Amino acid sequence: MKYKLGTLAVAGLMAAGPVMADLVFPSLSYRTGPYAAGGIPFADGYADYFTLLNERDGGIGGEMIQVPECETAYNTEKGVECYESLKGGGGLVYQPLSTGITYQLIPKVTADDIPMLTSGLGRTSAKNGKVFSHVFNFPANYWDGASVAIKHILDEEGGDLSGKKIALVYHNSAYGKEPIRTLTELSKKHGFEFKEVPVDHPGQEQKSQWLQIRRDKPDYVIMYGWGVMNQVAVQEAVNIRFPMDKFIGIWWSGSENDVLAAGAGADGYKALTFHNVGSDYPLYDDLKEHVFDAGKSAGAGDQAGTVIYNRGIYAAMLVAEAARTAQEIHGVSDITPSQMRDGMEALEITEEKMANLGLPNFGPEFKVSCENHGGNGFAAMTQWDAEAKEWKLISDFVQSDQDIVQPLIDEDSAAYASENNIEDNCG
Amino acid sequence: MFYREAGDFSTTYADDQQTFPIKFDRYRYYVVLFIAIVVIPFVINDYWANSLLLPFLIYAIAALGLNILVGYCGQVSLGTGGFMAVGAYSCYKFMTGVDIWWSGELLFRLPEFNIFFSVIMGGVMTALVGVLFGLPSLRIKGFYLAVATLAAQFFLVWLFNRVAWFYNYSASGQINAPERDMLGVLITGPSTEPWATYLFCLFFTIVCAVIARNMTRGASGRKWMAIRDMDIAAEIIGVNPLRAKLTAFAVSSFFVGISGALFFSVYLGAVEVGEAFGIQKSFLVLFMIIIGGLGSIFGSFAGAAFLVVLPVALKVVGVDWLGWPTDIVAHLNLVIVGGLIVIFLIAEPHGIAQLWRVAKEKLRLWPFPH
Numbered sequence: 001m002k003y004k005l006g007t008l009a010v011a012g013l014m015a016a017g018p019v020m021a022d023l024v025f026p027s028l029s030y031r032t033g034p035y036a037a038g039g040i041p042f043a044d045g046y047a048d049y050f051t052l053l054n055e056r057d058g059g060i061g062g063e064m065i066q067v068p069e070c071e072t073a074y075n076t077e078k079g080v081e082c083y084e085s086l087k088g089g090g091g092l093v094y095q096p097l098s099t100g101i102t103y104q105l106i107p108k109v110t111a112d113d114i115p116m117l118t119s120g121l122g123r124t125s126a127k128n129g130k131v132f133s134h135v136f137n138f139p140a141n142y143w144d145g146a147s148v149a150i151k152h153i154l155d156e157e158g159g160d161l162s163g164k165k166i167a168l169v170y171h172n173s174a175y176g177k178e179p180i181r182t183l184t185e186l187s188k189k190h191g192f193e194f195k196e197v198p199v200d201h202p203g204q205e206q207k208s209q210w211l212q213i214r215r216d217k218p219d220y221v222i223m224y225g226w227g228v229m230n231q232v233a234v235q236e237a238v239n240i241r242f243p244m245d246k247f248i249g250i251w252w253s254g255s256e257n258d259v260l261a262a263g264a265g266a267d268g269y270k271a272l273t274f275h276n277v278g279s280d281y282p283l284y285d286d287l288k289e290h291v292f293d294a295g296k297s298a299g300a301g302d303q304a305g306t307v308i309y310n311r312g313i314y315a316a317m318l319v320a321e322a323a324r325t326a327q328e329i330h331g332v333s334d335i336t337p338s339q340m341r342d343g344m345e346a347l348e349i350t351e352e353k354m355a356n357l358g359l360p361n362f363g364p365e366f367k368v369s370c371e372n373h374g375g376n377g378f379a380a381m382t383q384w385d386a387e388a389k390e391w392k393l394i395s396d397f398v399q400s401d402q403d404i405v406q407p408l409i410d411e412d413s414a415a416y417a418s419e420n421n422i423e424d425n426c427g
Numbered sequence: 428m429f430y431r432e433a434g435d436f437s438t439t440y441a442d443d444q445q446t447f448p449i450k451f452d453r454y455r456y457y458v459v460l461f462i463a464i465v466v467i468p469f470v471i472n473d474y475w476a477n478s479l480l481l482p483f484l485i486y487a488i489a490a491l492g493l494n495i496l497v498g499y500c501g502q503v504s505l506g507t508g509g510f511m512a513v514g515a516y517s518c519y520k521f522m523t524g525v526d527i528w529w530s531g532e533l534l535f536r537l538p539e540f541n542i543f544f545s546v547i548m549g550g551v552m553t554a555l556v557g558v559l560f561g562l563p564s565l566r567i568k569g570f571y572l573a574v575a576t577l578a579a580q581f582f583l584v585w586l587f588n589r590v591a592w593f594y595n596y597s598a599s600g601q602i603n604a605p606e607r608d609m610l611g612v613l614i615t616g617p618s619t620e621p622w623a624t625y626l627f628c629l630f631f632t633i634v635c636a637v638i639a640r641n642m643t644r645g646a647s648g649r650k651w652m653a654i655r656d657m658d659i660a661a662e663i664i665g666v667n668p669l670r671a672k673l674t675a676f677a678v679s680s681f682f683v684g685i686s687g688a689l690f691f692s693v694y695l696g697a698v699e700v701g702e703a704f705g706i707q708k709s710f711l712v713l714f715m716i717i718i719g720g721l722g723s724i725f726g727s728f729a730g731a732a733f734l735v736v737l738p739v740a741l742k743v744v745g746v747d748w749l750g751w752p753t754d755i756v757a758h759l760n761l762v763i764v765g766g767l768i769v770i771f772l773i774a775e776p777h778g779i780a781q782l783w784r785v786a787k788e789k790l791r792l793w794p795f796p797h
Binding site: 036076180 | 473478598603616617618695701702703738742752754756
């Protein structure tokens with residue numbers, strides 16, 4: 001009997017453990033906790049894209065793909081546990097979708113020679129590949145977001161912001177604090193008054209913050225929020241009758257989940273994005289045929305076409321293309337994490353490539369290099385149409401103010417390099 | 428059959444007063460120590476260290492600390508997370524060199540402490556802060572004290588978020604443990620060997636446990652227990668409540684501070700105060716001692732092991748073996764922990780430690796219970 005149990009356990013392990021020959025793209029997801037509203041669609045999009053590649057093309061370069069999932073609940077301790085447990089399975093690239101976990105993993109992935117992609121999140125100065133050899137944050141980062149938001153406000157105000165008041169409502173964590181430096185610099189450059197309004201984790205209670213906003217009467221409010229904090233903030237803004245078209249969220253504060261709860265009042269709320277919205281792409285036809293209709297959707301399968309789901313698709317597409325690039329560079333289909341890193345550093349996204357993948361006009365063109373791990377910082381503005389219940393792209397993709405952002409990146413990465421004795425990786 | 432005193436003669440007072448007076452128990456303890464110190468470092472890998480052993484050892488220290496305060500001295504505290512944060516931030520300041528400013532000018536900067544002494548200083552600073560927040564315990568008791576310590580929790584988290592000096596003015600407001608070594612072996616930073624971090628934490632855990640054990644069965648522990656059982660009676664028989672309560676707060680906070688320092692520097696490496704040391708942490712450590720057993724050193728270890736291992740075990744069984752969706756398993760974990768707390772409070776208020784005591788009694792008579 002004992003023997004039998006033992007073999008059963010071993011057989012179970014063999015069946016569940018990843019087969020080593022596959023390409024493994026671990027998904028550090030969070031489907032529970034106060035941030036699940038963002039975590040679920042992203043994880044679904046990420047998994048569905050890889051399912052599509054498996055079903056339609058037989059993987060990448062003939063290698064099947066595995067997406068082992070690990071629940072982090074947006075919690076750094078669990079994130080570390082997930083990273084360690086998935087590391088043994090040969091994960092090619094990590095996308096934690098949490099700035100806190102990203103900070104935790106930056107030194108670890110560098111030591112373990114595994115790349116990490118933090119599109120539009122994480123440590124902004126990781127754009128400097130000379131210092132952060134294994135961390136990528138293309139196509140845009142938090143400071144690009146702050147700068148593009150200000151550019152949008154400049155357009156609205158006819159190019160002059162002197163004497164205006166802009167408030168930043170932010171998640172009081174490493175994530176929310178990221179844009180403060182950029183906005184402070186921008187306020188000096190454009191002469192507006194900048195106010196910080198922190199909201200503590202998880203952000204279900206924001207009465208006092210919005211009371212402060214009602215008293216201070218800022219001309220614009222920018223929000224860096226995530227999870228349940230977004231919905232509460234939008235509702236509170238509606239409650240104090242703040243003009244919604246002067247309320248701008250970062251790309252993590254602009255999904256359907258964040259505005260639907262506030263109903264018609266949320267109409268006109270704006271949010272940034274670094275990729276296009278909607279589901280009107282050829283890729284969705286393939287997804288419908290091979291994934292949705294085949295009953296292979298991840299999760300509940302009800303997220304297709306939402307903003308964050310699209311971001312999951314986009315994130316999966318970027319790493320899949322990077323894996324393809326790595327296969328080309330090294331001439332092997334079964335790549336290692338180290339080869340994957342080379343592929344990410346040589347990644348080039350062109351409009352032609354995106355169109356071939358079924359995502360025309362979906363995201364910006366960019367080329368990664370050893371020095372630039374962060375793309376070119378293009379972002380666009382979207383606006384919520386409460387009647388049609390959809391996000392609409394209302395501007396072109398514009399580039400952030402590189403005169404402000406780049407020196408800050410150089411400064412912050414230099415500080416990290418000197419703290420950790422890092423030599424120039426590209427020299 | 429086991430745990431029998433028969434044939435085990437004490438010939439000196441020292442023999443009679445040792446921690447494990449029964450020979451079988453003593454040898455079992457030596458075997459555990461031997462495995463922990465000599466065997467595990469050779470078989471440990473990153474996964475075992477970072478997912479199970481380090482959190483277990485570190486939470487065990489925190490649980491020991493809280494157990495002294497709540498289990499032995501009867502002073503309810505919900506400020507454990509905040510006190511761990513004090514330990515973590517003091518450790519960070521001492522390992523990067525404390526800088527003292529006065530009206531915008533740098534007065535002086537202490538040299539960077541070795542990681543070992545930084546951790547100790549984390550404990551010392553937390554002990555001071557703990558005594559400060561323990562002062563109200565002389566006037567308020569029970570629920571009211573719990574609320575006062577809850578205030579400490581929120582105040583400390585707010586303080587470390589608000590005052591940039593504590594995180595050395597970094598843009599993200601996080602503290603990152605720089606690479607530090609002890610005797611040439613890396614203890615913090617990403618390139619550490621699992622055996623080194625494990626042994627470092629193990630050392631602190633063993634020392635803390637020995638100190639805690641000996642304090643609780645000595646004069647100070649008896650005073651704490653007298654205060655716990657009935658403070659007026661204790662005062663009448665000559666226990667100074669001021670000293671007894673404040674020493675309990677100091678010793679407890681010292682341990683909690685050590686665990687906070689290790690939690691930040693050795694285990695996580697980077698910490699954000701609201702997320703790592705929030706009210707959740709206070710509850711987690713409190714659950715550990717409730718499930719493990721109030722007023723028991725073994726209970727602190729059992730509770731920490733239980734709450735560290737349970738989620739990982741559930742995940743391995745549920746996700747890796749049975750292939751259930753990750754969110755179902757995560758929710759199941761919450762349900763099970765919550766259910767267990769209720770069950771323990773009703774069925775076994777003295778926790779796993781009491782189960783162990785009963786098991787020992789049974790083993791003593793086994794296999795001839797009559």
